[in-house]
Amino acid sequence: MILTTIRYGYYPSDEHRDRLTRPMRPLSFPADHLPTAVNLRRWMTPVEHQLDINACCANAFAGVCEYLIKRIHGVHIDVSRLFIYFNGRRMSERTGLITDQGVVQRAVALGLQKYGCCLEKTWPYVPENVNVKPSDKAFAEAREWTVVPLRIPCTIQAIETCLHNQLPVIIDIILLEEAGIAFHPNGRNSRMPNVRTGLIDRDRFHSIVIVGYDRRKRYFCARNSWGEDWGDEGYFYIPYHYLSNHRLINSADGLWTIKSILRRRNNANPTIRQLVLPNQQNRHHKIDLFLRISSINGISDETCGSDHESYAITGSSKLGRYNRAAVAVDNEECSKIGKAILLRGGKAADAAIAASLCNGVLNAHSMGIGGGCVFLIYSRKLGKAFSIVERETAPLNSNSTMFQGRENMSLIGSLAIGTPGELLAYKKAYDQFGGGVSWASLFKPTIRLCEKGFNISVALAFAIEKNKEHILNDTELRNIFVKNSTANELYKEGDLMRRPKLARTLQQIADEGVESFYQGSLSNKIVSEIQKRGGILTLNDLRQYGLDFQEAISFNLNSSLKAFTTSAPSSGPILALILNIMLGYDFQPTDLNETTTAALFYHRLTESFKFAFAKRSELADPLKINLEHSTKDLISKTYADTIRQKINDKNTFSEVYYGDNNTQSKSITGTAHISIVDEYGDAVAITSTINTYFGSMVVGEETGIIYNNQMNDFTIPEKKNYHGLSGSKNNFIEPGKRPVSSQAPLIILDSDGKVRLVIGGSGGAKIVTSVAHVTLLNLLFDKNVKEAIDQPRIHHHLSPNRITFEETFDQGVLNELKRRGHKTKCANYGGSVVQAIEWRKEQKEYWANCD
Structure with a gap:
């Protein structure tokens, strides 16, 4: 579509508009390493034409909202540009008179934050209605939406960082062809419709969306609002130096993006769920699917922890730099616990155990004492590395054909439970390589979290929602993960959860040692609660569970x-x-x-x-x-x-x-990894799992333990397991046998015997x-x-x-x-x-x- 008139945004001279841009403090970005190129264009919705009105800014913000929705759900939902444009002007005008004079980005951002947004079909983009107040229906629908804009500084690095974190950037610029703007990626220029080359309206800013960058070619890829017949199907290319010229961009208003968008209906599940930075928790929003975006606010010098197992879109990871020792745990609270143990004189093995116990609670969907683990430990003093492979074992009453014709029972229910080995691995690691602090002190922080409560992370909230049906249909799972039983309301991100039963179990193990789990009073409770649910685990399975401790493969x-x-x-x-x-x-x-x-x-x-x-x-x-x-x-x-x-x-x-x-x-599975190096030069890489999310879906009614479903990792003749992995007769079920695992921790040393890399x-x-x-x-x-x-x-x-x-x-x-x-x-x-x-x-x- 080619129009006789090209419209832009607004004249920057209005004193009130300029005043609007100043109060908000912009977000800062760390100087992190970034990839050579990023392009989000493939997830953008079709480029629409702003037509003969000055609504470029509203078109830009609507495009980013639509991008977030499409990025999560893969569907194109039209957001009303005219509704956004009206409310942006409403926020910036003092007289109450709404006119088509364009609007600054901050005003549009405030309008979105205050009024939300409605769908295009509810308040369509009709130029004749540009100054008409949207309908009551439009405002009612908009109240279902929560949109959170985010301001970022006007620098090249900030734009690159934001794009690397999968967020398009909205910016106001003056379009000048002679300054190097190109309309095709190979640099060929095509004239703007009905505007002579080299001159656009030099007095007006125009809002666009930056969707990609290429450091080698030194340009940004930008989305316009003049339809797909213009430029490169609606996109064009801006050289780096252009955005460094503050005479050509609106640096006073800064740059903007959308941090999160959520649609919620009363008495109904959200139809479009929130997209949010994991470290920016909002306790009022239910999370289902999300993009992994971390470190946008930088990191503390205490931890490199982050939310666990998102298995989602690549983002920027968190980096910690340390002089004497380091802890890499996929949960921030657990990372702090590991660090605290090291500061109290604990060794790498001690810190790994304490952090793992914490992980088993805060990432209960992935690991815990009801599962198993693989320990890789390097001792600088001995100059050797050792492995402790405490995978769950098949019960003594199991056999290779027990799941034929009922394969799902290897995944859900008590028959899926293998004999847990996690705690025995902890004990061996502590006795052989730890002991810098007392055994009981390793349990104390996690017991406190269970008793006092902890905030649900994005990852755990995701797993709870994903397994909603199983949770609502099981009494013990409901007792843990349902916040309001009458309303079937699940715990969500930010909610405070307590695990009193598990606290008592952990306290008993802290006081009596792991013997309580395998041979003492806890073992009777464990066997009883599993067998009540139809399991075949016996006291002999726990008592005869063996230790696999040996020098590591080198x-x-x-x-x-x-x-x-x-x-x-x-x-x-x-x-x-x-x-x-x-x-x-x-x-x-x-x-x-x-x-x-x-x-x-x-x-x-x-x-x-x-x-x-x-x-x-x-x-x-x-x-x-x-x-x-x-x-x-x-x-x-x-x-x-x-x-x-x-x-x-x-x-x-x-x-x-x-x-x-x-x-x-x-599919997604439940597993967690921890890497640690201590000041003595020792290193630990431990990978723990209960197999799939929430393991067997069986929770001990007395112990509060979530039990694994590791029997699904065995090969069932002529069948594949949950991960789609088939194997050979080598991995058939056999009493006392451990299934094959994908766990693969690694430690690398330099020629001086110093740890070079710890990874898993x-x-x-x-x-x-x-x-x-x-x-x-x-x-x-x-x-x-x-x-x-x-x-x-x-x-x-x-x-x-x-x-x-x-x-x-x-x-x-x-x-x-x-x-x-x-x-x-x-x-x-x-x-x-x-x-x-x-x-x-x-x-x-x-x-x-x-x-």
Whole structure:
């Protein structure tokens, strides 16, 4: 659509409008490392035309609101631009006379915050109604919406940071072609309709939305409001230097974005749920789906904790820098507890136990004492690393065919429960490597949280809402997660929750030791409450639960770096194979800067994933099946060399080329990881899980323990488990056997025996590929731990034969991968969370980073 008149926004000379812009203090942004390019254009709704009225600012804010809705739900919902425009002018006019003279951004932001917004169909964009007050119906509908604008400083860095955090930026500029604005990405200019080249109305600002940047080409991608027939289908490109010229932009009003948007109806579930920064809690809003956006307000110097297991869209991770020790925990409160233990003289193992106990409460959907864990511990004094693999075991009364024809019972209910091993691992770690503080003191902070209460995190609120049906239909789950039983109101983010039953259980373990759990009075309660629900766990299962403590698997990465990981049934050997394959190539630190060389890296990485997952079916519980020969192969450089020779740099192949394993990645799981380095040079990487969200959905009526559903990790003949992973007879159910796990903690030392990297993650089958990816970026391309974690990731585990990639992954690299025969799929939701600590030799600091 081409009009005879092009409209803009407002004249900046009005004293009252200028006064409106001054009071609000802008948000500050840390000087973090950012990716080379970001583009959010694919999630924007179609570019609409503002027509012959000065409503560009309202069009910009409406576009960002629509983006947030589409980003969460994948649907385009039209927001009323005219309603937003009217209320913006209402906020800025003192006379009460609403005229079509444009409006400043801050006034529109205040109008949205005060009145909300309605749908386009309720108050349509009809220019003749530009000065007409919207209908009562429009205002009533708008009250259902809560919109929270956010002001940011007018700097290049702030724009880049905001875009990296997946938030488009609204800005007022004067459009001048001679200053370098281009209307196509290749730089070709096309004239603005009916306006001579080089001159737009120099006296008026025009609101646009910045949706992307490219540091290499030095331009921003911006969305206009003159329809899709203009520019590059409604978009154009602004050079960096243009936005540095404060004569061409409205620096007084600052830059704006939308922090969150929520639609709530009375007596009904929200139809459009909130999009919110996890560290900006709003206790009045129900959270379901959300984007992962962290560190926009910076971080404290005490913690690098963040909300756990969002498995969502890539955002900026949190970075902590420390001189003596570091704690990387995926929950802020638990990170503080780990730090407090270290400050009191505790060792890395002590801090890991205390933080894990906390995680088991604040991230109750993911882990706890009703599950199991994999401990990797490095002792600087001994110069050795050790593993404690306390995965849940199959009950003594189990058998390989017990779930045939009733596979869902391996997922939900008491039959799904394996014998928990978490507490026995804690005890061994404490006795062997801890003891800097008393055993009981490790439990005290978490007991206090259970008794006094803790605020529900975004992640736990998400898991509660996601499993609403199960929770409402189970008495014990209701007792914990339903806030108002009469109204079936679930706990939501920010609510205060208490766990008194679990507090009593933890106090008993603190006082009596883990013996109470496995042989004492607690064991009788545990068996009784599980068997009442139809489970087969017995006292003998608890009493005969064994300890798997041994030296960790070690392998040399190169002449100066040595790595440690855990043995099967964890996937440590699979991780070792991927690293050895990739480290055998001659990559250069600058290879990721160019599309061609970056694509070669990611092709080789994908091929190594496929070969590694083909070998996963050989894993099993080594206490039941001899894996000595297989493990030696998987960690040997000779075997990696053999695999590397099979990788074709120009083509990928079908599944049979890599092996006979058949796996398929599916859903979100409940897992948590902690990385810690203490002032003695010891390090711990611990990954804990109850398997899927809330495990078996069975809660002990006396103990308050949420029990695992680890039986689903075994192979049921001719069936796949919840994660879509099928295996071999090696992983069939057998009494006392531990199932294969994707857990893969890693510790890397330098030639002096000092910890170089401690890393691990959560996310089901994506743990291995994510840990490998981040580690390789750190080692091969000199990415610091924050840059490596922030980099968009890919995942492949053989079948289906396709790459899943995060939304912000480089499109040019994806195109090159497709040319090699790879199929690709964007993973809107579902991913992994990595926690890592590295020693920065140049800065003489530990850098701790949480995904």
